[in-house]
Amino acid sequence: MWNEAVYQQKSGDRPTFSKLGKLLTEARARTSWLRAGSQVAQQQTLRTYAQALDHSFKVKGRGRPAFKARKKVLPSLEYTVRGFSIREGRLLLPKGVSIPVIWSRDLPSEPTSVRVTRDSLGYWYASFVVRREVEAIPAVEGVGVDWGVSVTATTTDTRFDLPFLGYRKRCAAELAKAQRCMARRRSGQRGPQSRGYKRAAHEAAKLHKKAARQNSRVWAKRVVAEHGLIAVEDFKPKFLAKATLARKAADAAIGAAKRVLVECGVRAGRRVVLVQPAFTSMTCSECFARTKRLDLDERTFRCSECGFTACRDRNAARVLLVVAERGHSSVEGVRQAGHLLRVGGSVAV
Ligand SMILES: [Zn+2]
Numbered sequence: 001m002w003n004e005a006v007y008q009q010k011s012g013d014r015p016t017f018s019k020l021g022k023l024l025t026e027a028r029a030r031t032s033w034l035r036a037g038s039q040v041a042q043q044q045t046l047r048t049y050a051q052a053l054d055h056s057f058k059v060k061g062r063g064r065p066a067f068k069a070r071k072k073v074l075p076s077l078e079y080t081v082r083g084f085s086i087r088e089g090r091l092l093l094p095k096g097v098s099i100p101v102i103w104s105r106d107l108p109s110e111p112t113s114v115r116v117t118r119d120s121l122g123y124w125y126a127s128f129v130v131r132r133e134v135e136a137i138p139a140v141e142g143v144g145v146d147w148g149v150s151v152t153a154t155t156t157d158t159r160f161d162l163p164f165l166g167y168r169k170r171c172a173a174e175l176a177k178a179q180r181c182m183a184r185r186r187s188g189q190r191g192p193q194s195r196g197y198k199r200a201a202h203e204a205a206k207l208h209k210k211a212a213r214q215n216s217r218v219w220a221k222r223v224v225a226e227h228g229l230i231a232v233e234d235f236k237p238k239f240l241a242k243a244t245l246a247r248k249a250a251d252a253a254i255g256a257a258k259r260v261l262v263e264c265g266v267r268a269g270r271r272v273v274l275v276q277p278a279f280t281s282m283t284c285s286e287c288f289a290r291t292k293r294l295d296l297d298e299r300t301f302r303c304s305e306c307g308f309t310a311c312r313d314r315n316a317a318r319v320l321l322v323v324a325e326r327g328h329s330s331v332e333g334v335r336q337a338g339h340l341l342r343v344g345g346s347v348a349v
Contacts, residue, residue, distance in 0.1 A: 001024075002045055002049055005045075005050075006049075006066065009064060009065075017050035021046060024042055024043065037095070038083060040083030044077075044078040044113075048078065052065040074118050074119065075117065076116070077115070077116045078114070079093060091126055108133075109132060111128035111130050112131070114126050139228040139270070140228050141228065141229075142325055143226075143227040143231070144156045144321030145320065149247065150163075152253050160222065162216070162257060164250055179204055181203070181204075182200040182204060185197035216257040220257070220260040220264040223261060223264075223265075224261070230271070230324075231320040231323065231324030231325075232258060232272065233316070233320055235258060273324035276330035276331070278330065279330075280320055281315070281319075284319075285322060287305050288334065291305075301316075
């Protein structure tokens with residue numbers, strides 16, 4: 001549908017949705033495989049195309065919608081309200097398709113449309129468009145979130161720490177096996193990539209995703225519900241070749257938790273600040289003096305200026321929050337602005 005619409009655009013006038021719709025009706029009348037598919041989903045693809053085309057004319061410098069290669073694009077179908085229904089927990093689509101759904105949550109209202117997609121690992125998802133009331137919960141407190149290996153998230157408030165649950169043993173063993181499998185096969189750096197390598201890589205990716213898909217959403221919701229300002233360490237996962245399996249697992253967990261927290265916070269209208277990680281662990285959250293770099297196994301922060309002592313990660317989380325409260329996104333920014341610092345309140349160690 002999409003590629004045909006692109007072809008129409010390239011070879012003639014600007015196709016509108018009504019023009020494309022007429023073409024579809026004609027084509028369905030004479031093509032049996034087209035009739036075998038859902039008209040609602042086909043029309044919706046054309047509607048999405050027409051919207052993308054309109055948008056490309058409105059926005060300066062924007063390219064027109066392009067062809068999509070069937071081999072590279074993942075399947076995605078959208079059904080409007082007359083094209084689907086939900087009965088006894090199953091999603092019913094045209095042409096007698098009935099799908100058992102694993103519901104991630106209850107729908108807050110009648111959905112107006114659904115998009116069915118497949119990800120690169122072969123899992124299918126259904127996203128519903130629903131209307132919901134946004135209840136504004138007043139939250140004034142701020143929170144700082146520091147990422148780590150053994151505790152995925154250390155926050156300024158112990159109640160919101162997120163411990164690293166890790167891979168379950170079986171998961172780790174399976175992942176290691178898949179990675180050994182990859183190592184034995186031709187990776188494509190010299191010569192063509194072997195089919196066995198692709199299969200092993202797919203298996204490893206699947207296990208990685210499974211392991212990272214922890215219950216970080218529940219945690220993020222709790223953090224967002226009680227805080228108006230969320231200062232997040234802008235951690236970038238490295239996935240170094242030499243990194244241990246445990247390190248990679250922790251990185252994946254951090255990546256997932258960070259993504260969910262930022263998304264959740266922005267959606268709830270909270271102020272979310274990404275703070276550069278530089279110097280956060282060697283700056284005192286009480287007086288902002290910089291101490292010497294801590295060894296990796298040194299778990300306690302001690303300020304040589306004011307004597308403040310705290311757990312290393314807790315201190316870093318407090319520094320992150322202070323930086324965000326002062327309207328900056330890095331420790332250096334605060335120092336250069338020359339703000340006087342004095343943070344009140346008790347500290348959890
Ligand atoms: Zn200090």
